[in-house]
Amino acid sequence: MSHIRKQNEYEKTPAFYFFRWLGGEKDAFVGNMEMHPQKEYVEEEATIEERMRDRQQAMTEVYDRAHNKELIFFNKLYKALSVIFCIAIAAVLIYAISYLPSVGEAEKPTNNIVSETYIKDGYKDTGAVNVVTAMILSYRGFDTFGETTVLFIATCCVTIMLMVDKDKIRENKDSNDRGFEPRNDAILQTVASLLVPMVFLFGIYSILNGSMSPGGGFSGGAMIGAGMILYVAAFGFDKMERFFNENIFKIVRVVALSCYGCIILYYILTGAYGMECLLPQGEAGEILSGSVTACTIYALYALFRRGGL
Amino acid sequence: MELIRNFPCLSIFMAMLSAIISSALKGNGARRLNTFVVTAVGVMSACVLYLTCTTGESYVYKMGHFPAPIGNEIRFGSLEAGMALFFCVIMLFSLNGGRKKIQIEIDPGKENLYYIMVDLLLSSLLALVYTNDLFTAYVFVEINTIAACGLIMIMESGRAIEAATRYMIMSLLGSGLFLIGLCMLYDMTGHLLMSYIQISVREIAESGTYMIPLLVTIALIVVGLAIKSALFPFHAWLPDAYGYSTVSSAAMLSSLVSKGYIFLLIKIIYRVIGFDIFVNSKIINVLFVFGLAGMIMGSMSAIRENDIRRMISYSSVAQIGYIYMGFGLGTTVGMVASVFHILSHAATKSLLFVSGVGLTDVSGEKTQFIELTGAAYRNVAAGLAFTVGSLSMVGIPLFSGFISKLLFSQAAVQSNIKMLPTLIALAVSTVLNAIYFMKTVIRIYTPIESKYPSVSIKKNRLYAFTLLCFVMLNVALGMCSQPITDWITQGLSVFA
Numbered sequence: 001m002s003h004i005r006k007q008n009e010y011e012k013t014p015a016f017y018f019f020r021w022l023g024g025e026k027d028a029f030v031g032n033m034e035m036h037p038q039k040e041y042v043e044e045e046a047t048i049e050e051r052m053r054d055r056q057q058a059m060t061e062v063y064d065r066a067h068n069k070e071l072i073f074f075n076k077l078y079k080a081l082s083v084i085f086c087i088a089i090a091a092v093l094i095y096a097i098s099y100l101p102s103v104g105e106a107e108k109p110t111n112n113i114v115s116e117t118y119i120k121d122g123y124k125d126t127g128a129v130n131v132v133t134a135m136i137l138s139y140r141g142f143d144t145f146g147e148t149t150v151l152f153i154a155t156c157c158v159t160i161m162l163m164v165d166k167d168k169i170r171e172n173k174d175s176n177d178r179g180f181e182p183r184n185d186a187i188l189q190t191v192a193s194l195l196v197p198m199v200f201l202f203g204i205y206s207i208l209n210g211s212m213s214p215g216g217g218f219s220g221g222a223m224i225g226a227g228m229i230l231y232v233a234a235f236g237f238d239k240m241e242r243f244f245n246e247n248i249f250k251i252v253r254v255v256a257l258s259c260y261g262c263i264i265l266y267y268i269l270t271g272a273y274g275m276e277c278l279l280p281q282g283e284a285g286e287i288l289s290g291s292v293t294a295c296t297i298y299a300l301y302a303l304f305r306r307g308g309l
Numbered sequence: 310m311e312l313i314r315n316f317p318c319l320s321i322f323m324a325m326l327s328a329i330i331s332s333a334l335k336g337n338g339a340r341r342l343n344t345f346v347v348t349a350v351g352v353m354s355a356c357v358l359y360l361t362c363t364t365g366e367s368y369v370y371k372m373g374h375f376p377a378p379i380g381n382e383i384r385f386g387s388l389e390a391g392m393a394l395f396f397c398v399i400m401l402f403s404l405n406g407g408r409k410k411i412q413i414e415i416d417p418g419k420e421n422l423y424y425i426m427v428d429l430l431l432s433s434l435l436a437l438v439y440t441n442d443l444f445t446a447y448v449f450v451e452i453n454t455i456a457a458c459g460l461i462m463i464m465e466s467g468r469a470i471e472a473a474t475r476y477m478i479m480s481l482l483g484s485g486l487f488l489i490g491l492c493m494l495y496d497m498t499g500h501l502l503m504s505y506i507q508i509s510v511r512e513i514a515e516s517g518t519y520m521i522p523l524l525v526t527i528a529l530i531v532v533g534l535a536i537k538s539a540l541f542p543f544h545a546w547l548p549d550a551y552g553y554s555t556v557s558s559a560a561m562l563s564s565l566v567s568k569g570y571i572f573l574l575i576k577i578i579y580r581v582i583g584f585d586i587f588v589n590s591k592i593i594n595v596l597f598v599f600g601l602a603g604m605i606m607g608s609m610s611a612i613r614e615n616d617i618r619r620m621i622s623y624s625s626v627a628q629i630g631y632i633y634m635g636f637g638l639g640t641t642v643g644m645v646a647s648v649f650h651i652l653s654h655a656a657t658k659s660l661l662f663v664s665g666v667g668l669t670d671v672s673g674e675k676t677q678f679i680e681l682t683g684a685a686y687r688n689v690a691a692g693l694a695f696t697v698g699s700l701s702m703v704g705i706p707l708f709s710g711f712i713s714k715l716l717f718s719q720a721a722v723q724s725n726i727k728m729l730p731t732l733i734a735l736a737v738s739t740v741l742n743a744i745y746f747m748k749t750v751i752r753i754y755t756p757i758e759s760k761y762p763s764v765s766i767k768k769n770r771l772y773a774f775t776l777l778c779f780v781m782l783n784v785a786l787g788m789c790s791q792p793i794t795d796w797i798t799q800g801l802s803v804f805a
Contacts, residue, residue, distance in 0.1 A: 093489070096525035100496050109499035109509065114378050125375070142372045142381045146436070146448035149325055149429065153452055156332065156425050157459045161470075165418050250333050257329040265322045269315065271374040 137286070145264045148289055152257060155296050162303040185234065192234035199227035207290035217286035221293025228298040237306070244298070252295050260288040313360045314368055316353040317385050317439045320393070323350060324432030328425045336420025340408075343424040344401070347431060351397035358390035362796070367803045369441065378505050384441035388648070388800025392438050392572055398782070399564050399655050400431060406663035406775040407557030414555045415463055426459040430561065434569045443491055443581065444501045446573055450487065454480045454537070457566045460558040461550050472549035479546040483536035490529030493522055494581075503580040514586050527582055528592050534574045535596075538567040540633050541603030544626045548610075551622035556666040559618070563625045563662065564655035571632060571651060575644070578636070579804040588639040597637025597727060601734045603630025608741035616676045617669065620745060621661050624702065627738060628654040631717065634734070638720050638727055641801065646716035648797045653701070653709035653786055660779040661698040667691025667772065668753060673761050678752055685753040687763035692753055694776040699746035701783050704739055709786035714739065716794065 010016050020026050063071055101108045118139065122131045126138035136144045206220030232240045270277045327346040331339040361367065367386030374380065404411075404427065415423055429452055436449035457480070462473035495501060497519045498509035513519050536543040551559045578587045587593060607626030614620040628650070635647030671687035672680040685692025701708035714735060721731035766773045786793065 092525060096493070096522045099519060099522045100493065109497060110495065112378075112499040114500065117379050139373070139375055139380055140444070143442075143445055143448050145325075146445065146452065149328075149432075150448070150451050150455065152329065152332075153425070153429050153455045153459070156422050157455055157462075160419055160422050160459055160463055160465075163419065165416060254329055254333045258326055261322060261326045261329065265319075267374070268318060268372050271380075272315065272318075272371055277374065 133286075141264050141267060145261060148257070148260065148292065151292070151296060152253075155299060158300060158303060164306075188234045192230050196227050196231045196234075199223055199230065203227060203290075203294070207287055217288075217290035218293050220286075221290035222297055224290070224294035225297025225301075228294065229301045232298075232302070237302075249295050249299055252291055256288040256292045256295075260292075263288075310360060313356050314370060316357050317383055317390075317393070317435070318370055318372065320350040320353045321383075321432050321435045321439070324428050324435060328428035328432065331421050331425045331428060334421055336417060336424075339421035339424035343404070343427055346428060347397050347401045347404070350431065350435065351394055351401065354390055354393035354397060357385055358387060358394055361385060361387040361390050362799075365799065365803070378500060378502060381445060382441040382502060383436075383439040383445075384503075385439050386800055386803045387796060388804060389438050391796060391800065393435055395652060395655070396434050396438070396565055396569070397431070399659055400427070400561060402775050402778055402782075403557050403560035403564070403659045403663065405771060406659075406779070407555060407560065407666065408771065409769065410556050410666060416465065419463065422459070423463050426456045426463070427561070430456040430460070430565070434565060437569045437573045440576075441503050441580075442501055443494070443503060443506065443577075447484075447488060447491055450484055450537075450570070450573070453566060453569060454484060457562055460562065461554045463558070464553065464555055466553065468549065468553040472546070472553050475546045476550045479543065480537055483533045483543075486529045486533030486536070488533075490526045490533060493526045493529070497522060497526070503576070506581050507583055510581070510583060510586065514583075524590055524592070527587065527590055530577060531574065531592055531596065534570045534577075535599070535633070538570040538574075539626060539629055540596075541599050541606055541626060541630055544603070544607070544629075547626060548614075548619045548622040551625065551662075552616065552619040556662055559622075560659035560662040563622070564659040567625075567629065568651050568655055571629075571647075574636075575648065576804070579801065584641075584644075584805060593637055593639050596633050597639075600630045600632070600634030600637050601730060603627060604634060604734050604738040605630075605741070608738055608745065612741060612745045614745075615678055617665050617678065617681060617749065618662075618676050620749070621658070621665055624661075624742070624745070625654075625658055627742070628658065628702075631713070631738075634731065635717060635720065638724050638731065640720060640723060641798075642716075642723055643720040644801060645794055645797050646713060646720045648801070649716055649790070649794060650713040652793070653713045653783075656709060656779065656782045656786055657698050657701045660694060660776070660783060661702070663772075663779065664691045664694035664698060664776055667764075667776075668695060671761055671764055678749070681749075681753055682755050683753065683757040683759050686756065687759065687761060690766050690773040690776050694780055695753065696750050697780050697783060699750050701787070702746055703743045707784065707787050709783050709790075712787055712790040 005013075060066075118131055118135055122134040123129060126134040128134040128137065203220045203223030206223060207217055208220075228240070228244065267277050323346055327342050331342055334342065365387070367384060367389075369377075369382055369384045371377075372381035372383060411420070411423060433449040433453040433456060437446060437453065440446045440449070454477075458473050458477050461476055462470050494506060497513060498506045500506045500509060510523065513523055539547045551563055554562065578584060604627050607623055607628075607630055611620045611623035611627065614623055632647045632650050632654070635643045635650065637643075667688045668681055668684040668691050669676050671691075672684050675681075685695070697708065701710040704710045704714040718732060718735060721728050721735070724731075
């Protein structure tokens, strides 16, 4: 038995909202979300003229294109030589590689005692189920610490380029475009509140499970970093700063990296004197490098977006 | 004695950990930590040098729990330890000499980042010097490249960023070639540790199975490292990178970064490829020709330059040419001369950069020659030090440059075909050196009524003291050359 609802009762049901939206009577986002049509970029007459004048000046006075025979000759020679050079290098490399042992050959020099030991004794020596993890964290732990440092120094270099001083932000509002971003995007916020916890959980699972899977710590860290980026894109920096700010970033990075360095150093020193290493090097390395990766990825995003954490 | 064997490993880790801690410190704290670390590493290297010189042997140190072909390893003999000590000394002097400029030119919020770069540069240099594993060498080549880029672009001026970009592109090209060479070498030998590769390479050379890939591999590795150390046709990035960075960076880039790569190349020649196989390959003649061309062309470009910083930079191209020319001679004597020239050039070039900045400071921060007229009267210490550096570069006895030129000519006389071109190039290059350095010295000692104020030594004691140390280092290299060449010869003999 169906009955007809009253109009004011009907207006509260989801079906009413749905059909109203379907009929195009009211858009749910109008008024609830900031929406600006993109402005077309119009260049002013004066700047165009200035640009053309500069270019003309550079061409005639600095390079003197019409009369500078050296430059004309150089340009032609450069084009010709670069083509010849690339072809020659490619040819030489292909020629040389054709003499190398082919892939999968049993007699290949790389099928020696080293790779055999990695595959056979990897689990017994290091306790890591995955051969790749055994190699990067135990057999060649020093190299891996070097690689982690590459990540660290790369972030520092990017920081040099992008970090904006707080005084400069105050002087020049344009260098901080935080105020111009759309806020409270309902779709993004809804999806983010569903996805972010799952992304975080899966990232933590990957890090903890690191010694079982290849490169676990790193990929888990990358996942958590991506989750943090999603969170900050949806909810803004103010909410993010409640649990992650510059000081926490510094603490996590310094503590994790220096612990990692100390563990590797301890591992090497005990190895040099033939003593047993008591620390669970694999898992600790995974967790530490994972947390560094997560922070680094988020920090790069924040640096690009607003020139500072 | 047993304890000293840990020092190379400890010094690498100390430099890396200090960089990590510096990222949480303010500028001043990072600077103090850096000074402490460089000094401590220098002391430790001196201990290692003492150990290796007294026993006359080289030591292998296991990096981890697994022995040679499976795990990592570092190795140190007297040459490695001496180089590490020398790099620390030059780094300490360069940083002290340019400390005031760092404080002025670098954004105060980013000063600690500068010292992070310096710490990691030190760690990568130490690792390049001590490593016995080609892949470890590659990892630290990466760190070295990025640190050098950071040192250039910390100025944040347009020219510095452009120079850093150019340096980055060229340097990554070099790293790429080095990596391809490394992969091919691994494919042929199945090892990454230097001593094991050498055994396999010897077998290959005897049986003649992979001769063509071996030749290409040697070429790739040598060219890759030559690009990174600015051998003549690959030097286009150099003048901007040295000319527009802050003075400490310029001094460290010219005397440490490029020398680190050259030392790695020496290590690869002796410990990976084998000196005799390297000499028998044709690549050595290419290096010889490029070296000779660099000696002449670098000086020619320096003569045409109107900017003192860029002039000193172009002079580096010529000096790198000397070093590669010594490799190209293909004799042990030539190699010893090259290693000595690494020391001599590092000591002199950093002196020239640091004293040059003192001269430009009293000329209204301008680097053009016309502004520098009479600058030596306005800053007496910098003027004297610049003169010493110039005399050493030209090759006047008493200073280090003379000894390296003498060693190069002695090495040239012992080789048959290469004697004449070497001696002619040495003579021409010396004359060209004299032209541009003496021109500058005469210019800075021309008395003139200047609009710029002068600076007394008392006001910047640290700067004057640093210059004095540089001059003393230079004179020491020039006066006590015999023990130093003996040490290099002994070090190279335990290398193989």
